[in-house]
Amino acid sequence: MQLAAIIVSLVLMAVGVALFGRATVQIYRFVKLGQPVPAGTRTDNPWQRAVTVVKEFLGHTRMNKWGVVGVAHWFVAVGFFSLLLTIVNAVGQLFQADWLLPIVGEWAPYNVFVEFIGTMTVLGILVLIAIRQLNRPGGAGRKSRFAGSNTGQAYFVETVILIVGICIFTLHALEGAQHHVDSYEASFFISYPFVAWFRGMDLATLQTLTYFFAGLKIATSFIWMITVALKTDMGVAWHRFLAFPNIFFKRKADGDVALGALLPMTTGGKEIDWEDPAEDATFGVSQVEQFSWKGILDFSTCTECGRCQSQCPAWNTGKPLSPKLLIMSLRDHAHAKAPYLLAGGGKDMEGNEQATPEQLADVPASALAEAERPLIGTVEENGVIDPDVLWSCTTCGACVEQCPVDIEHIDHIVDMRRYQVMIESAFPSEAGTMLKNLEKKGNPWGLAKKQRVEWTKEVDFEVPIVGKTIEDLTEVEYLYWVGCAGALEDRAKKTTKAFAELLHIAGVKFAIMGGDEKCTGDSARRLGNEPLFQQLGAENVAMLNMAYGESLDEDGGVDESTRKPKSSKKIVATCPHCFNTIANEYPQLGGEFEVIHHTQLLQHLIDEGKLIPVTPVEGLITYHDPCYLGRHNKVYTPPREIMSAVPGLRQQEMHRHKERGFCCGAGGARMWMEERIGKRINNERVDEALSLNPDIVSTACPFCLVMLTDSVNGKKNDGKAKESLTVVDVAQLLLDSVKTPAEPTDTPESEIAPEPEPVK
Structure with a gap:
């Protein structure tokens, strides 16, 4: 023995x-087959990164959520x-x-x-x-x-x-x-x-x-x-070694997940200069070796635990996208193709082989066959990733939030989308209408810019407008960024008017832009049209800087020690997508602004006693967390505290809420695309809400408001939801409670003039 x-x-x-x-x-x-990353972006603050690795391993901070x-x-x-x-x-x-x-x-x-x-x-x-x-x-x-x-x-x-x-x-x-x-x-x-x-x-x-x-x-x-x-390629075993470098090289040294901003497009390890891009620049990803080395490391680290899959709204509604299976497919493809790449194989933009026959002589036939597979393609085309997988993503961030080894799924999905949109022009046709409207009119609906301020005529107080009733933003405390939906979509305009009235009641000095602002570019960027985002963003940043006028210093008004604006002027947005883009992505374009969401400001005004909810709003309410407010920006408490301040409301959480909240289906430019596969995501979310039998479903995002309202109305028509059920923004709830009820009149009902018939 x-x-x-x-x-x-x-x-x-x-x-x-x-x-x-x-x-x-x-x-x-x-x-190392992957592309380089911009200098310092993955190695800055090494001590903090080392601390993050120790915290995530010894504290199991990602795993202990389960x-x-x-x-x-x-x-x-x-x-x-x-x-x-x-x-x-x-x-x-x-x-x-x-x-x-x-x-x-x-x-x-x-x-x-x-x-x-x-x-x-x-x-x-x-x-x-x-x-x-x-x-x-x-x-x-x-x-x-x-x-x-x-x-x-x-x-x-x-x-x-x-x-x-x-x-x-x-x-x-x-x-x-x-x-x-x-x-x-x-x-x-x-x-x-x-x-x-x-x-x-x-x-x-x-x-x-x-x-x-x-x-x-x-x-x-x-x-x-x-x-x-x-x-x-055995991730279930290798993750115990690769997780450490993958966590160390994560996007954010402080340990935060890769949500919020998207990374700028790079080629050869440098950001693309959109005014003069290099002739050999690579736009997006069409071959697995065009991912960054961090992307290749991501694929190899996946432990196949399926936490991302269990939380994915696309997978949970019968669509082909599973973040886990996506990463596994990329990993298996990359490993199978590796012998070909390590031998010097590769193709240029025209599809011509760059290696000599002598270099590829010893490459296994299986690796040569793998090299011929298109990265994006249908089953019939033997593609690695099916287009339906790519376009099912709502970029809600559930996968990134849940991954215990810090894989950055959204970055990889958007990189593949960028190539499809910019080079192949291959994307859902209905999204093309949105892109054309953004290019021509600066908003997804293609409406005239003068309509951005039409809502101001529907309130009984003056709304200051930059360049018209006020000269610049030095005269007010907040710029209210209304956004395209808030200014142009009928349901979202109710939130806009309610929030503006609340600011007026609280005595907050604010102003809006005069209609010259463009869409922030959120949908264009997440669809994959990076140049359009760059154009819209640059125009908005220039306009905002001009609107701030002399309130900004010559250096752009940025305190280099804190990277925060020196100016006390702030931007408040009712749309989480606008909020996220201006706060987290416009700094990439030279726009450093202090941005808050309207729920954060409203909570602050309640705490200061400037808004006092007095009128009860009776009923059971459940709150839907917008992905770009919650997971992407960690704003969970303010909306709930606002509802807690409203007398009469009884709050009850849906099963999936906060970090595990379920998407409405509109993110990642899905707002502008048809949903043809599986169950509609907004219907899945509303079904979860209906299981509580609420009187009110609230949210804090115009996209969510539209998606949830559409689903609720459909279910009312089918008799699956009670007629009294309403979907509202928390600002509307607060306004109903802040405004005291009208005094009863002694005028006999017979003497009250009937309301005029609406003009058809």
Whole structure:
């Protein structure tokens, strides 16, 4: 037994270490196939990045959002790295059954640690195995977050961890028996019953058991190492190594997720100069090697846990997009194509092969075949990513928010969209109408700019307009950025008028632009039309800077130490998409403005006593979190506090809310595209709201307002929703409560003149 265990273990160790070293080099070369990133964007503030890695690993800050799963995974992850010395101990035990590690081998704190972490690793993996069984795809179908994952690989990894954990526990108990532990002590506070059991065996039996379990532990560990070394695309195993660099190189050094702003387009590691782009510039991604090296690292790090898939509104409504399956497809394609790329293969913009036949002579036929596959294409075209997958995304951010290893799904989806729109002109036809309207009229509806201020005639107070009733923004406290929907869409205009009236009641000095403003470009950018976003954004930034006039310093009014505007002038927006774009993306264009959402300002005015809700608004209310207000910008509390301040309202949360809120279906330019596959996302969200039987569904976004209202109206027509159900912005609720009810009149009803018939 001893000789066999020694020979098998040493052979497996030698082979495993050699292959694993080779695999590490292969993955490094593979990741470097990706394009460079702008200097400093992934390596700035290295100390903070290192702290983020430690916090996310030791604190499991991403995993612990899932309760017991996070706790179980913590012990498994920590056990994997912290119990590495037990392999050394096992090697020593092959040669001498009662061998102990020098120095720490008899140190009680170390033995207590091994005892506790080893036991908890076994319990942790048993919990994870049970959870996988309860959520196996065979039982739950698409609803399982493991649907599409490599189940066999997961079972292999789980079995390895379970066997190794049992071996560690058993070997520790055998140590106690061989070292004559005849009474309870801290070093064996869990395994002592087994120590007592083993103590009844003779020495030869104890030694044989030690050789067996030591050999089993080593063999299992290095069979695992050999397996993953031979399969470098095995994300369920490699994530335990690649997660550390992937977290370190995440977009934001402080640990925040890659939401909010989209990254500017780059080529060759530099931002594209849109006034004079380079002749060889690459626009978007049409080949897997055109992703950045961080993108390639993202694909390789995916552990196939399916948290992104379980939260994705597209997947949950029967559409082909699963963020997990998207990343897995890109990973598998990239790994399969890697031998071709590493040999120097690649094609130029015209599709001509850049490598010589001699360079490709030794490339496997499978890699050459993979290189011929289009990155975006239908099943018939043998494409890696189906166009329907690409255009199903609402960029809601649920995938990025939930990913435990910080994969940046949205950036990769938008990069592929950019190529499709800018080079192939291949995108849903109805979105083309929106783009044309933006180009010609500066708004998605193609309406005249004078209509942007028509709503001001529908309120009974004067709304200051820059360039007309006031000279510039030095005369007011806030610029109210109304946005296209708020100015032009009938339902959103109700929010606009309500918010303006609330500002008027509170005595807040504000002004709006006079109609010369353009769409912020949110939909154009997320659709993939980056040049149009750049054009719209540059025009808006120039106009805003001019509107601020002398209130901005010559350096642009930016305090270099804080990167915040020196000017006290602020912008408030009722549209989260406008809010996000001006606050997070206009700085890329030289526009540094202090932007808040209208719910934040309203909450502040309530706290100051400038708005006092007095009139009860009776009913049960549920709030829908707009994705670009919530997940993308972490604004969850203000809307809820506003509703709490309104007397009479009874709040109840939908099952999916806040960080796990469910999209309305309008983000990512989906507002302007037909939804032809599966269930409509807005119907799914309204069905969830209707399960509470509310009187009011509230939100804080004009896009959400439109989508939810459309669904509610449809369900009223079908008799599935009560006629009294309303969908409103929280600003409308607050206005109803702030305004005191009209005094009753003594005029007989017969003497009240009837309202005139509306003009048709």
